[in-house]
Amino acid sequence: DVKVTQSSRYLVKRTGEKVFLECVQDMDHENMFWYRQDPGLGLRLIYFSYDVKMKEKGDIPEGYSVSREKKERFSLILESASTNQTSMYLCASTLDRGRTRNTEAFFGQGTRLTVV
Amino acid sequence: KQEVTQIPAALSVPEGENLVLNCSFTDSAIYNLQWFRQDPGKGLTSLLLIQSSQREQTSGRLNASLDKSSGRSTLYIAASQPGDSATYLCAVRGQGAQKLVFGQGTRLTINP
Numbered sequence: 009d010v011k012v013t014q015s016s017r018y019l020v021k022r023t024g025e026k027v028f029l030e031c032v033q034d035m036d037h038e039n040m041f042w043y044r045q046d047p048g049l050g051l052r053l054i055y056f057s058y059d060v061k062m063k064e065k066g067d068i069p070e071g072y073s074v075s076r077e078k079k080e081r082f083s084l085i086l087e088s089a090s091t092n093q094t095s096m097y098l099c100a101s102t103l104d105r106g107r108t109r110n111t112e113a114f115f116g117q118g119t120r121l122t123v124v
Numbered sequence: 125k126q127e128v129t130q131i132p133a134a135l136s137v138p139e140g141e142n143l144v145l146n147c148s149f150t151d152s153a154i155y156n157l158q159w160f161r162q163d164p165g166k167g168l169t170s171l172l173l174i175q176s177s178q179r180e181q182t183s184g185r186l187n188a189s190l191d192k193s194s195g196r197s198t199l200y201i202a203a204s205q206p207g208d209s210a211t212y213l214c215a216v217r218g219q220g221a222q223k224l225v226f227g228q229g230t231r232l233t234i235n236p
Contacts, residue, residue, distance in 0.1 A: 039222050041222075041223065041224075050226050050227070050228045051213075051215075051226040056222060056223055058222055066223065096165075098167055098168065102222070104222060111173075112158060112170050112173045113158060113170065113215070113217075114170060115160070115167045115169075115170075116167050117167040118166060118167040120165065
């Protein structure tokens with residue numbers, strides 16, 4: 009069974025803290041994504057990675073960075089957490105090798121981050 | 125820029141009814157369209173993936189159709205059950221893009 013696992017379901021952090029959200033997939037997928045989901049705004053893409061050490065900004069990258077040192081792991085970093093980063097964070101992955109572009113996206117269970 | 129719209133935002137129906145959820149998108153140059161289910165406070169569960177060359181996909185009581193030329197997809201749920209209550213999201217992947225663009229979702233409530 010395919011699986012995307014996020015390290016935490018719930019996190020509470022203080023303003024100004026450095027926060028790491030971890031995501032691991034066991035499907036040997038090339039692409040990995042970080043989205044945030046907010047009421048009324050839907051899912052918005054923060055960053056994605058199409059290969060190890062490769063990354064591209066999404067629609068709302070400000071205040072975030074990412075790291076992908078191994079193919080299976082994609083980390084989202086909040087350098088200095090702020091209250092407006094309180095949100096549900098969702099990690100996803102897709103296979104994207106050669107002609108196999110028509111493949112499903114799989115999501116993790118989500119991390120509810122509260123910054124106080 | 126691709127935009128995805130889902131109407132209605134919320135739907136409440138009695139148990140046993142057949143129902144249709146709608147999704148529309150502005151750019152027909154897509155690789156695929158995917159329907160997801162999201163329970164409160166949880167992640168997204170993939171329901172159906174329709175590739176751009178396909179017209180429909182079926183899984184159990186679910187049937188999704190795709191009309192690329194008109195920029196529309198529907199998710200048909202047969203014989204609805206209270207356990208179907210959730211938010212349903214559609215997302216499209218544009219040609220040449222890796223990311224998915226999501227609609228806002230339809231919050232479905234099935235009343236016993």
